[in-house]
Amino acid sequence: MSPDKFKPGPDVWTADLMDYHLEANSSGPPSPAPMSTQDQTEPKPAATAQDDTEPKQPLGPEAAKTPDDNSKAPEAAAAFEYPNVTAPFSLGELITLATPTMVPHHAPGAAHTRHTFFVDVYLAEHDKIGTMYVESLEPTYKFHPVPIVFIHDDWHTGQVWITKPDGAPGIASYLLQQGFHVYIVDLPSYGRSPVFATHQALARGNPLSAEMVEERLTAPGRRVRPAWKTAHLHSQWPGVCAQPETPILGQPIDHEVCNPPLQTGLRDDAAFEAHYGSMAVPALTKFKRQLLAQSALASLVDKIGRVALIGHGSGATMAWLAADARPSLIAAIVALEPSGPPFAAYTPNRLRPSPLERKYGLADAPLTFDPPLASSPAAASDFALDVELRRATGSRRVCMLQSGDAPRQLVHLAKMNHAVFTAEASMHSQYDWTTVEFMKQAGLTVFHFALGDLGVYGNGHLMMLEENSDVIAQLVGTWVTLNVRQEWPRAA
Template identity: 35%
Template sequence: MPSIHRRNFFVGGAYAGPPGSRVMHGQMHVEMLTPDLVTHRYPLVLICGKAQTATGWMTTPDGRQGWAEWFAEHGWRVCVVDQPARGRSAWQPEWNGAVKPLPVPLVENLFTAPEDGGSYPQAQLHTRWPGGKHKGHAGDPVFDQFYASQVASLDNPESERLMQAAGAALLDEIGPAILLTHSQGGLFGWLMADARPGKVMAIMAVEPGGPPYQDDLYKSGADRISGLTTEPLTYDPPVSVASPLQFEQQAEPDAPELARCWLQKGTPRRLVNLANVPVLVLTAEASYHAMFDHCTARYLSQAGVSVQFIRLQDVGITGNGHMLMLEENSLDIAAFLDAWLSGHMTEE
């Protein structure tokens, strides 16, 4: 096994407050893993979703190898980040706002045991969460380890503002990189690419936050008035108060088990800073995202982005839910992502 060298550092952040009581807020902790033999030109930046920290990339709750070390062993420099105001990145309540935890029933129903009570059609296909007789539920040792890792976190749009700034600072520090995002972290991938054109070489969006514009299913917060995000993205023609984006929803879904997609109304504007970024949107068979991730891919395509949408079951990987990087076959999915990059990136 190759040796892996670790470097821990912070990017971004600013001092605030009156003289004598200033604090720093908005900074982001980064852990970089560098193997002895680096075989890929660009580093990978792994960005987690809501309530998660970098620990979810480092190991699984039942003690198996996580994606960060797996990718490092396969020749990648890997950066795992704790979003500002989360994990090893300090939360300053006066400047960052309130944080909220995810309650146990929500975690069980959406992340670990949807087959036992999930409210979406694909839930019964879920088989891959590790554990014993009561797997996926409080009281099972694997679930308890997972839930112990959950942290209270900020809602959007505050998290988007902080993460776009910190993510841009990270790209300024490490240079061009590939983003591997998950869930809420998917929002930050679009914002980072928009803030630093030419420094994001590809985005692998694993079940990215969505669907575009409005969540009619779970009513998950503020409308994404920029389509993919709440915070502004760069469109051509430009968006303004006098000329906002307009959206329209499908009259009927593509299939009964799918959501109706929101798209731009009329002649679509282009996401110019994402136009040259290869994008993968990857969705698991048994996740609640299986209902709507195709809408994110469709929105990207309509806005001029080169995007490939793949459902894991179509490449022979079945039974996964939303926390697929922690499930029994997690390294099979990592290997698929590694192969996708090999087919879509040049190393010159």
């Protein structure tokens, strides 16, 4: 996309991101615009209106700043009003209408009421196994009708949504400031959500090594040989600034080049140590963690009512399981780089089919299909569905999909809209498309947003902790706003 599409103003930014189509009938959720089938391994076409040597134009308020811009942050956004528009329309236009002012995130936070509570967690109907901690942040002035529940990834807690490693407010804090009532959970066995010791002792995961965190999450592009094709594009870890030579693993770093000192995503940097120190060790098996999260989130929405869910990594898996259990109480689901790919493990540059990985496509725990599945797989080595390697529509790429001409449908998950956001430099840039293909085959309405195609560059898997997280938060918040409305206002 040409950077000339971006038209930043002093308080408002717009972008001609993509055509966002809504159907006028109210019989079901809106249909997504057709997705591009271009092979992700092909090079991106050069911008026609700009010299290739110029840096990429960022999306967001940074595009409007000048070097001498030291003005104070503008006042908070005015009260939200739903746009009076007629479908179809561009998503860029609605970003401007739905979020009239993008407030710099270091402005004072929104006035809100904070309270915490716990909900019960059951392994079976009458087998209480523990509790889940929930934090409610309710703004004094709510501008959106449906609250958001944030669900963290494995090895993390709900803290990742509130504060970033450099101390800046996180995505939940941003959306709170935009008038969303937000809930943040610590999933069962993480953080402040204990499970009974008799169960917790059954399995104990291993912590991620510092080296693994560097290579997969905070500094994937600094390896001598990056593990995937887009890793070298990673540039948004907090505090990174340019050096004559980019440091790589095993080489010394000159911290005097930048002021404040360079944050590389490597050990001994303040941002890395802050994040690594906040990580948690998974307890219980992956299958049991999913069952408990489904129970806990179902208990939560039974208590607080209809919500939108935002899940990161395995948190998206938990969101889908919760929606399968309580479809009438889930308004929309945003998956930030969900665990994947379906029915397979990813190794650099290839998929390795495995019934041990997400045997129900989106989860390891059962989901509701139509026609119904006969029974649970007889053995761990069995797939839950009839699947095969298939070529994606209009593409040379292959992925694991259901076989046959009448694939089973995820009937409960089809009752709400879904969005998948994929970062430019993450490992997920190599395989999130496979998850989207499976979702579409199973009858879901899904919107796939590749952030790089939207002008949001340089993010890794921890996009919500990185420098440009406010831009991502606005995209996510706008999509949620557009997809939880039962009836759209029309022009008079």
